Amino acid sequence: MLAQQRQAAILDRVRAAGGVRVTELAAEFSVSDMTIRRDLEALADRGLLAKVHGGATTVSPGSAHEPGFTAKSVRERGEKAAIAMRAAALVSPGDAIALSAGTTTAELAQRLVDVPALTVVTNSIPVADVFYRAGRADQTVVLTGGTRTPSDALVGPVAVAAIGALHLDMLFLGVHGMSERAGYTTPNLMEADVNRALVEAAERLVVLADHTKWGTVGISSIVPLARAHVLITDDGLDGAARELLSETVPELVVVNPQ
């Protein structure tokens, strides 16, 4: 494989998943850690991604509000991966599902590309990209319309209207915060609108939220905690929160990242 191709592939992965680890990439491409570091450095020099300890993340251009991909997000990748893995188990061949925008759902998308006859609706360009690149003829990917946010989500009345005409088996919703009072929240008003439309369009709501989301409150509420049918989180969640959630959400799934 050419160095150039490897770098392009790395960039794709960063864009799709929000972050990558050096060791992961080294194993995947069968090269040394040093080579991956040099690739990341080259890409970072061109401003295409941001190097952080342990790997790299997408460069978040001036989006101070969006709790963007900092070094932290690379560390949390293990948790997100575990959550995504568990969520993927809920999907069966032939299902029609929706995926919201977010790094966790992008991670989930990568684990769903092999599910036969899947229909996927999403407002996230990176998520749509994951399926598109897989190029399976038996899968249908519908991108909602709308205007683009800094995090590559499509929002606005066009997106809401497009979703309103659809009906789906299941929605996998990635959120930026969850709390007892505010429910599931996001830092973007328009994105909350779209997410609410997705919730309405889906039979079942599966929320994906690692433990760091607990206590975080974004400016805009999507739906109350109890509206989710399933909440998948990780075991970093403290006991009190776990108890509260297990009483509020019909099905609370706590995964153990390794």
Place this chain on the structure above:
Amino acid sequence: MLAQQRQAAILDRVRAAGGVRVTELAAEFSVSDMTIRRDLEALADRGLLAKVHGGATTVSPGSAHEPGFTAKSVRERGEKAAIAMRAAALVSPGDAIALSAGTTTAELAQRLVDVPALTVVTNSIPVADVFYRAGRADQTVVLTGGTRTPSDALVGPVAVAAIGALHLDMLFLGVHGMSERAGYTTPNLMEADVNRALVEAAERLVVLADHTKWGTVGISSIVPLARAHVLITDDGLDGAARELLSETVPELVVVNPQ
């Protein structure tokens, strides 16, 4: 084997695999590395691939197979540029316009990123990308929803419905073929639907078509020739066609590339 044939074969391989190594090709065609390098250089000079250390890759890894992107199309690049330049002159600050999918409209998009307060509706991910990368706060870019075609256009009922709710000053429509009998055509049934919806949503229709489109008939008609308010083409168009078009289309603009 002729050098020409070898270069064509190399191009095929690059397109199919996304990238090739010099040493691989040298072994396959039983020629020296130097010869392969010279082939790659010749192809790169024509913009058909990108040379990288160790081999070559497709010029834009990610954007899929452009139809008939042969050596000929390089000459057409100047024509497309001239057409796009002329089309850009029709746009004023504050306009709300639509751009269909296609290479010519993508070219036009690049010339519109500096127009203040522009609102752009498009079903082409690459076109949306052009504006998004420019990142002007005073411009609004709306991507229609839908499923993705191999040429990165969004099509289907979702796209048609999204467009149905919008009203625009002007549509710039790139077509794959035009003929007296079939009108403006495209090779993709679903894309024709979307294009027709765009035509309905726009006050004025500006068709962009270089002279090679004349006589080409795609499987699906969009609208008759006379439906366009303006047709912009280049001076490679033969006299008979030019006469016919000038009698059919309200305004025929023939640009001169260079």
Place this chain on the structure above:
DNA sequence: GCGGTACTGTTCGAGTGTGTTCGAATTAGT
């Protein structure tokens, strides 16, 4: 025959990419 042109192969010094080692820096665990 001759000269011209296009294509190819060889040689060689410079450039580029990769893996390894190792000490410093950062992070995780208790």
Place this chain on the structure above:
DNA sequence: ACTAATTCGAACACACTCGAACAGTACCGC
């Protein structure tokens, strides 16, 4: 707060790749 485990980047060695220059071959028109 301290220690153990990762991770980082600089430096080096090695292999591969590059392009320029030169030389050889084949084909063409005259």
